[in-house]
Amino acid sequence: MSFGQKSSRSRNRRVSNVRQRRQQHLLDVKVRSRRATRHRIRRAMGVLSRVILIVVLLAAFCAGVREAARRLFFENPDYQLKTIELQTDGTLQREQVLKAADLHEGENIFKVNLARIHDCIQQLPQTDEVQVVRKLPGEIDIRVVERKPVAWITSEKEISDPFASDAAFLVDARGVLMKQKTLLPEYLGLPLILGCSSEALEAGKVVESSEAKTALELLRLSTRSSLQMRFQIREIDVSKGYCLLVTDKNHARVTFGFNDLETQLLRLEHFLVYCDDSKQELGTVNLLVQRNIPVTFAQRPTTVINDTIEPAVEPRIMKAIPVHAQEKTASSAPKTRTDSTSPPKASPSHQKKTD
Numbered sequence: 001m002s003f004g005q006k007s008s009r010s011r012n013r014r015v016s017n018v019r020q021r022r023q024q025h026l027l028d029v030k031v032r033s034r035r036a037t038r039h040r041i042r043r044a045m046g047v048l049s050r051v052i053l054i055v056v057l058l059a060a061f062c063a064g065v066r067e068a069a070r071r072l073f074f075e076n077p078d079y080q081l082k083t084i085e086l087q088t089d090g091t092l093q094r095e096q097v098l099k100a101a102d103l104h105e106g107e108n109i110f111k112v113n114l115a116r117i118h119d120c121i122q123q124l125p126q127t128d129e130v131q132v133v134r135k136l137p138g139e140i141d142i143r144v145v146e147r148k149p150v151a152w153i154t155s156e157k158e159i160s161d162p163f164a165s166d167a168a169f170l171v172d173a174r175g176v177l178m179k180q181k182t183l184l185p186e187y188l189g190l191p192l193i194l195g196c197s198s199e200a201l202e203a204g205k206v207v208e209s210s211e212a213k214t215a216l217e218l219l220r221l222s223t224r225s226s227l228q229m230r231f232q233i234r235e236i237d238v239s240k241g242y243c244l245l246v247t248d249k250n251h252a253r254v255t256f257g258f259n260d261l262e263t264q265l266l267r268l269e270h271f272l273v274y275c276d277d278s279k280q281e282l283g284t285v286n287l288l289v290q291r292n293i294p295v296t297f298a299q300r301p302t303t304v305i306n307d308t309i310e311p312a313v314e315p316r317i318m319k320a321i322p323v324h325a326q327e328k329t330a331s332s333a334p335k336t337r338t339d340s341t342s343p344p345k346a347s348p349s350h351q352k353k354t355d
Contacts, residue, residue, distance in 0.1 A: 073110050081107045082138035090146030091182040092126055097144065100124055109138055117142070125178045125204040147172040149180075150219055153193040153212060155201060157239050162192060169201050175216060179203040191219060195239025211238035214258050218244060221261055230272050243288060252298070255286040271295060 073079055084105060086094050098104070101117040114132045121130045121144060129145040149170035152162040162168035163183055170178040170187065180187070193216075198209040207213060215236045222233055237245040244256040256264055264287040275282050275297070283298035 074108055079109050079137050081105050081109045081112065081140060083140070085139065085141040086144070087142070088144040088146060090126060090144075091180050091184060092124070092144060092146060093181070096181075097121060097124075097142065101142075103140070109134060109136065109140065112140060114140075123204075125176060126180065128172075147174075147176060147178060149178060149187065149190060150216070151191045151193050151236075152187075153177070153196055153201065153207070155195070155197040157195045157237070159192065159194065163188065167201070168192075169203060171207065171212075171216070173216065173220060175207040175213060177201055177203050177205050177207065191233045192235050194235060194237045197239065210258065211241065211244075214238075214261070215244060218246070218256060218261055221265060225265055225269075227265060227269055227272070230276075231268065250281065252282040253284045254282075255284075255288055257288045267293070 082105060084098065084103060086097055088097070100123070101120045103112070103117060112134065114134060118130050118132050121127055121132075121142070126146045127144055128147045131141075131143040133141045133143075135141060150173050151171055152168050153171045154162065154165065154168040156165070156167050159165050159168060170180060170190075171193070172178070193212060196207070196209060196212050198211060199207065201207075207216075215238055218236065219233060222228065222231060232249045233246055234249055235245075235247040237247075243258070246254045246256055248254070254268060267287055268285065271282060271285055271293075274280075281298045283296035285295045286293060
């Protein structure tokens with residue numbers, strides 16, 4: 001074997017044992033892990049720098065938009081509130097609505113909080129629905145639908161004029177109490193609920209007593225039924241606590257219970273039909289009783305009017321007789337007798353005829 005072959009074999013042999021190979025492998029792993037860590041750090045720094053750049057750009061954009069909005073809209077004199085249009089279907093005054101909404105002309109129209117104005121106006125006792133609209137460049141339209149009162153309500157048992165009484169409130173179909181500053185003529189013909197003393201009546205509150213709620217329900221049912229033209233409620237007395245004493249326009253008095261109002265109105269309709277067929281006027285009826293209902297009839301208004309216009313041909317004249325003047329009458333009796341027995345004197349015309 002030549003010397004060249006020996007040298008090539010010696011170079012092909014492994015110059016390290018197993019221990020040296022393991023140590024070399026660990027060194028290679030450490031180098032690769034350090035490179036990977038450096039690579040991850042570089043990537044994280046790149047992402048972070050991009051995020052910071054985007055945030056800075058967004059902040060600069062927002063600041064620019066805000067400054068532009070401030071100059072173009074919020075501080076622009078063209079967008080000042082110049083007109084406040086108010087539409088209402090009731091008695092609410094313009095000053096009252098604007099004071100409740102804390103709205104004034106001259107403000108910037110974009111600074112006006114429409115939701116706050118809506119909530120403030122909605123809190124008024126007379127308000128049922130509110131609509132607030134912003135119209136550029138300088139107008140705000142407010143449309144108010146007011147509550148429609150259906151009756152007067154008071155804690156008093158008797159009241160002559162609800163207009164002049166501080167204890168009388170208007171109430172709508174939902175039971176919300178109102179105190180109107182301007183009273184319309186049609187309010188005078190509304191029914192009156194008397195004797196509601198079980199709760200404190202205050203404007204803006206909702207009635208909670210069962211008596212008042214039942215009275216309002218009776219008004220609702222009576223206006224929607226066929227009795228509307230024949231039976232129109234004028235007063236509802238709830239002071240009894242167990243029934244409703246109702247008086248209609250013809251002064252008929254009807255007693256209702258708190259339960260099953262529809263059935264009681266149906267029975268009342270039968271009685272009214274009977275009165276129309278028999279040409280009688282209903283006086284009183286107690287609908288609390290389901291059988292053998294007590295009913296009384298009153299004299300028809302036409303009969304009363306005819307008796308007043310056409311009295312009897314020879315009306316009977318009533319004379320007063322003294323009670324404690326018997327002695328005086330007895331003493332004056334002979335004088336009266338002599339006067340009555342003396343012949344009457346003839347008039348001059350009668351004497352001429354006799355001659």
